[in-house]
Amino acid sequence: MTHPPRTQRIATVTLNPAIDQTVSIPNFQANVVNRVDWKQDDAGGKGVNVASFLAEAGHKVSVSGFLGRENNTLFKTLFHQKGIEDHFVYLPGETRINIKIVDDAQGQVTDINYPGQSPTHQDVDGLKNVVRALVGSCDWFIFSGSVPAGLSNDIYDELIGPLKAQGKTVILDTSGDALRFGLPAKPDLIKPNQAELEEVLNTRLSSHAEIVAAARELIASGIPYVVVSMGADGALFIDRTQAFHAQPPAVEIKSTVGAGDAMVAGTVAGLVNGQSLRDCAALGTAFSMGALGQIGPRLPPMAQIQAMQDSVTVREIS
Numbered sequence: 001m002t003h004p005p006r007t008q009r010i011a012t013v014t015l016n017p018a019i020d021q022t023v024s025i026p027n028f029q030a031n032v033v034n035r036v037d038w039k040q041d042d043a044g045g046k047g048v049n050v051a052s053f054l055a056e057a058g059h060k061v062s063v064s065g066f067l068g069r070e071n072n073t074l075f076k077t078l079f080h081q082k083g084i085e086d087h088f089v090y091l092p093g094e095t096r097i098n099i100k101i102v103d104d105a106q107g108q109v110t111d112i113n114y115p116g117q118s119p120t121h122q123d124v125d126g127l128k129n130v131v132r133a134l135v136g137s138c139d140w141f142i143f144s145g146s147v148p149a150g151l152s153n154d155i156y157d158e159l160i161g162p163l164k165a166q167g168k169t170v171i172l173d174t175s176g177d178a179l180r181f182g183l184p185a186k187p188d189l190i191k192p193n194q195a196e197l198e199e200v201l202n203t204r205l206s207s208h209a210e211i212v213a214a215a216r217e218l219i220a221s222g223i224p225y226v227v228v229s230m231g232a233d234g235a236l237f238i239d240r241t242q243a244f245h246a247q248p249p250a251v252e253i254k255s256t257v258g259a260g261d262a263m264v265a266g267t268v269a270g271l272v273n274g275q276s277l278r279d280c281a282a283l284g285t286a287f288s289m290g291a292l293g294q295i296g297p298r299l300p301p302m303a304q305i306q307a308m309q310d311s312v313t314v315r316e317i318s
Helices: 046-056 073-082 121-134 155-165 176-185 194-201 208-220 259-272 277-292 302-311
Strands: 010-014 018-024 038-044 061-068 089-091 097-103 108-113 140-144 169-173 225-229 235-238 243-247 313-316
Touching: 010 046, 010 121, 038 046, 038 073, 046 061, 046 073, 046 140, 046 259, 061 073, 061 121, 089 121, 121 155, 140 155, 140 259, 155 169, 155 176, 169 176, 169 259, 176 194, 194 208, 194 225, 208 225, 208 235, 208 243, 225 259, 225 277, 235 277, 243 277, 259 277, 277 302, 277 313
Parallel strands: 010 061, 010 140, 018 097, 061 089, 140 169
Antiparallel strands: 018 038, 097 108, 225 235, 235 243, 243 313
16 A cells, blocks of 8 residues: 655544443343443544554555543544644543444444533634634545534534635534534535435435435535445445445454545545546445454455455445
8 A cells, every 4th residue: 555645644633532431242132231341442433543544555644523521542542543733622531432332242332422521612613713723734635423511513514614715625524403403514425324314314325326426416406526435235326427335345344443444544545546436436445344343443454455455345335
């Protein structure tokens, strides 16, 4: 995998990060005492995961968003280990914890997500200043994840608008109202899953052709790329003139943590390197496959990712 030119530094912004606590409990049941086999804590949150994956792929990455001061050690360690530049706005209190109960015996995963912190208007102004400062060194900006309680749903519109005006490339990966209110800013790429796309367009989509047609409506409004993930059915990568269905081979899923973020990272890695949409589809899918085979937001070595890329079936949809 070729390394990107130095100028193409990428920034990710995570408004609502989390510590991902993965807990293994075979035959987990409600209403009884459950015994934990093992646990693992990871610095997480969608944009943090994307940054981590891109750094592993050899890209220069900066991170920002909001983090709690009182439990930031995991994040600081991750950024140090991967050479990621830390531009987070630090808030009093703790970053939330998201618990994933993995039950290998029954093949089930139970999520328990805490609410995040509530940044103040001052904190938001601080973040806008940080993003403004990153414009000097970063060409690509990735905004990922949910909006913290108390913040307006048009926060992404406010953050993305000035970046687009300065010719930056912006990716938005969120859902619901945060996505709906972010679309007018015209991000260059969005990555909803099928349900999220149906929700934001208020329609049911029952075939690949219908999904492509719906995505093309968004593309006509000024959003160049739409990537739609569909779980085991792979993903669709769509621009104005082309649409590709990328189908991974069946893989053993160890954890779904960060799989969607890995797809964003792989797709951006391809685009930054000037690859075709077809190749971006294969690379984004390979990153996602790599994350599915790891516990927590991690990737296997890049040589394995390249081998996985060759195993992805990419078919053009006319």
